[in-house]
Amino acid sequence: MAKIGIADTTFARVDMAGFAIGVINNNSEHEIERYTVPGFKDLPVACKLLFEKYKCDIVMAFGMAGPEPIDKQCSHEASMGMQMVQVEAGKHILEVFVHMDESEDEKEIFEIAKNRAEKHALNALVLLEGKEALTKNAGMGKRQGKDDEGEIKV
Amino acid sequence: MAKIGIADTTFARVDMAGFAIGVINNNSEHEIERYTVPGFKDLPVACKLLFEKYKCDIVMAFGMAGPEPIDKQCSHEASMGMQMVQVEAGKHILEVFVHMDESEDEKEIFEIAKNRAEKHALNALVLLEGKEALTKNAGMGKRQGKDDEGEIKV
Amino acid sequence: MAKIGIADTTFARVDMAGFAIGVINNNSEHEIERYTVPGFKDLPVACKLLFEKYKCDIVMAFGMAGPEPIDKQCSHEASMGMQMVQVEAGKHILEVFVHMDESEDEKEIFEIAKNRAEKHALNALVLLEGKEALTKNAGMGKRQGKDDEGEIKV
Amino acid sequence: MAKIGIADTTFARVDMAGFAIGVINNNSEHEIERYTVPGFKDLPVACKLLFEKYKCDIVMAFGMAGPEPIDKQCSHEASMGMQMVQVEAGKHILEVFVHMDESEDEKEIFEIAKNRAEKHALNALVLLEGKEALTKNAGMGKRQGKDDEGEIKV
Amino acid sequence: MAKIGIADTTFARVDMAGFAIGVINNNSEHEIERYTVPGFKDLPVACKLLFEKYKCDIVMAFGMAGPEPIDKQCSHEASMGMQMVQVEAGKHILEVFVHMDESEDEKEIFEIAKNRAEKHALNALVLLEGKEALTKNAGMGKRQGKDDEGEIKV
Numbered sequence A, B, C, D, E: 001m002a003k004i005g006i007a008d009t010t011f012a013r014v015d016m017a018g019f020a021i022g023v024i025n026n027n028s029e030h031e032i033e034r035y036t037v038p039g040f041k042d043l044p045v046a047c048k049l050l051f052e053k054y055k056c057d058i059v060m061a062f063g064m065a066g067p068e069p070i071d072k073q074c075s076h077e078a079s080m081g082m083q084m085v086q087v088e089a090g091k092h093i094l095e096v097f098v099h100m101d102e103s104e105d106e107k108e109i110f111e112i113a114k115n116r117a118e119k120h121a122l123n124a125l126v127l128l129e130g131k132e133a134l135t136k137n138a139g140m141g142k143r144q145g146k147d148d149e150g151e152i153k154v
Helices: A016-027 A040-052 A069-089 A106-127 B016-027 B040-052 B069-089 B106-127 C016-027 C040-052 C069-089 C106-127 D016-027 D040-052 D069-089 D106-127 E016-027 E040-052 E069-089 E106-127
Strands: A003-009 A031-037 A058-065 A093-099 B003-009 B031-037 B058-065 B093-099 C003-009 C031-037 C058-065 C093-099 D003-009 D031-037 D058-065 D093-099 E003-009 E031-037 E058-065 E093-099
Touching: A003 A016, A003 A040, A016 A031, A016 A058, A016 A093, A016 A106, A031 A040, A040 A058, A040 A069, A040 B069, A040 B093, A058 A069, A058 A106, A069 A093, A069 B069, A069 C040, A069 C069, A093 A106, A093 C040, B003 B016, B003 B040, B016 B031, B016 B058, B016 B093, B016 B106, B031 B040, B040 B058, B040 B069, B040 D069, B040 D093, B058 B069, B058 B106, B069 B093, B069 D069, B093 B106, C003 C016, C003 C040, C016 C031, C016 C058, C016 C093, C016 C106, C031 C040, C040 C058, C040 C069, C058 C069, C058 C106, C069 C093, C069 E040, C069 E069, C093 C106, C093 E040, D003 D016, D003 D040, D016 D031, D016 D058, D016 D093, D016 D106, D031 D040, D040 D058, D040 D069, D040 E069, D040 E093, D058 D069, D058 D106, D069 D093, D069 E069, D093 D106, E003 E016, E003 E040, E016 E031, E016 E058, E016 E093, E016 E106, E031 E040, E040 E058, E040 E069, E058 E069, E058 E106, E069 E093, E093 E106
Parallel strands: A003 A031, A003 A058, A058 A093, B003 B031, B003 B058, B058 B093, C003 C031, C003 C058, C058 C093, D003 D031, D003 D058, D058 D093, E003 E031, E003 E058, E058 E093
Antiparallel strands: none
C-alpha cells in the first residue's frame, strides 16, 4: 500500500481532485493526503511537503490556467517549480492542468478536467507498480482530457 | 502564533504591503517582519532572508510589473527566483503581483492591488492553519484582485 | 559493458524506444533499462531514477510534442527538468524529441522519429567510448531525423 | 564598513560601473571589488566569485542588451543565472541592465545608463543599512534610469 | 599554466573549436581538453565533466543554432544548463554560439563563427589573468563575431 498526495487549488473552477480521489478509492487501497493552496504557483511547495512531511510516494497536482498570455507564463512558473521538487525528491508529480482556452464552452472544460483527472489517477496507480508497468502502452498516443490519438501506423 | 514575512518594493505604485498588514493585524496575533527592496527581482533574496534569518513561517511578496514585454520577462525572473527560494525552504511565498496592463485606469489598478493584497493576506492566515484548511474552497474559482469566477456548474 | 537507460512515454505516437533498442542490441552488448511514463514532463524523474536507482551510464529520453504553442512550453519544461537531472548526475541524457509540426504528413513524422531514434542510439554508443570519440565529426553539420546538412565550405 | 562588488562587461557601451563607483566613493567608506567579463551571461559567475572569493556583502551587476529578440533571451539567461547566485548566497545582486531599445537616441541611452547606475548605487548603500531602510519608499513608484512614476493617488 | 576545456558539437556546421584551439596554442602554453557531443543541449554535461573530471579552469562551449523558433528554445535550454554548471563550479563557461539567422549567406556565417571563436579564445586567455584584466575595456562596446560597436560618446 502506497500513499498518494493530492495537491489542488481554490483558483480552479472544477474540483478535479475529487474525481481523482474517487478513482483512487475505487481501484486501490492506497492512502491519500490532500493539500489545497490558493493558486498553482503555490503547488510546488505543497508537493514538496507532501513528499517530505507527509511521506507520499507519488503526487498528483491539479491546476487550472486562465486564457491570457500571462496565465501561460504563470503556469510555466508553476511547472518549473514542480520540476525542481520532483527532481529533488526523485518521485513523480503528475501535473493535471487544464487551460481555459482548451474550449470556449464551460461544460466542455468541465468534461476535459474530469476526464484528465480520472485518467491521470489511473496513470498514478500504474506508475506505482514499477517502471515498466506502462511500457505496453509506450508510443501508443494516449491522451488525458480527450480521446487517445493512437499510434501512427505506416 | 506564527511569523509572517512581508517583502515589497519601492518600484510598486501602491503600498500593497500596508493593506496586507492591516488585514493580518485585524485578524490574528501573528508577528510581522517587513523587508523592502528596490524592484521585484530583489524579492527572492528578501524572501530567503525572511525565512532563514528572520524565521518567518510564510512570506507574502508584493510587486508591480510594468506593461511592456520586458516587464513580463522580469516578473518571470522574479517568480522563478521565488520558486527556488520557497522550494528550498519548504515554506510558502504568496506572490501578490499586479501588472500595470490589468487596467488602463490607475484607480482600478489601485483597487485591484488593494483587493489582491487583502485577500491573499487572508489566504496566508488560512494556510498557516494546515494543509486542508483551504480544501473546502478547492475548485471553487476563487480570485484575488477581482470577483470570484466560481465553480463551473454542469 | 555499460548500462543504457531508455525513458519514453505513452503520449508519443511512435515507439521510438523500440527502434533505439534495436540499434543498441545490434551494435553492442550493453545492458538496457526501460522506464515508461505518461508524458514528457514525467521524463526527468524517470531519467533520475535510471541514473540513481538503476545505475545507468547514459540515458536516452524519447518524447513527442504536439503542434500548439502550449506544447512547446511543455516540451521546454521537460527539457529544463532533464537539464537539471543530467547536470546533477554528470551523465548525458540524449533528448530524442519529435515535434508534430515538423511535418503535416504522419508517415513523415514516423520516418523522422525512427531516423532520429536510431541515429541518437548510435550517438549514445559513441559517447560511451569517451569525450573525443565524436570529435572527428565536430562541426560537420550532423543531423538526426533528417539528412546531414554538412560542413560549411568556404 | 562593507564590501561592494561591481561586476560589468566589455560588451556594454557605457562605463556604468564607473558612475556607480563614483556615487559609492562620494557617499560611503565601503570597499569596492571590481570584476569585468566579456558579456552579461558571464556576470553570474563573476557575482558568485565576488561573494565567495572576494567576500562582498552586496553586488551590483551592470549589463547592456542589444535590441533583438535573441538579446532579450540572452539577458533572461543572465538574469536567471544571477537569481541562482543571489539565492544561493542569500545576498543581493542589484541588476543594472540597459536595453538598447529603451531609446533610439544613443545620447539618451547614455543618460539612462548613467542615471540607472547612480540611483542603484544609492539603493545598494541603503540596502546595506537593513531590511527596513527602504520601507519609507515602499509603493512609491521609484524608478531608476528615468523619473519616478510616483504613488497612485486615489 | 592553466587548463582550458573545449566543448563542441557535431551539429555545428563550422569547426569553431579548431579556430579557438589555434588561438590558444599561438598565444599561451595552456593545456587543452576537448569534449565533443551531438548537439548543444549536450554541452552542459560536457562542461561539467571538463570542470570536475578533467580539472579545467575555464571552458569554451561552441554551438550553432538553427533559424526556427524551436531552435531558439533549444539554445535557451542549453544556455540555462550551462548557467547551472558554471554557477555550481564557480568557473566561467564562455558560450560561443552562432545562430543560423545571423546571416543568409553561408560564407558570412562561417566568418562570424571564426571571428567569434577566435575573439572569445582571447577573452578566455585574459579572464585567466584575473578579475580586472578586462576592466580596461569595460563599457567599450566590444563584440565577437562582428566589429566592435564601441563606447557611446556624449
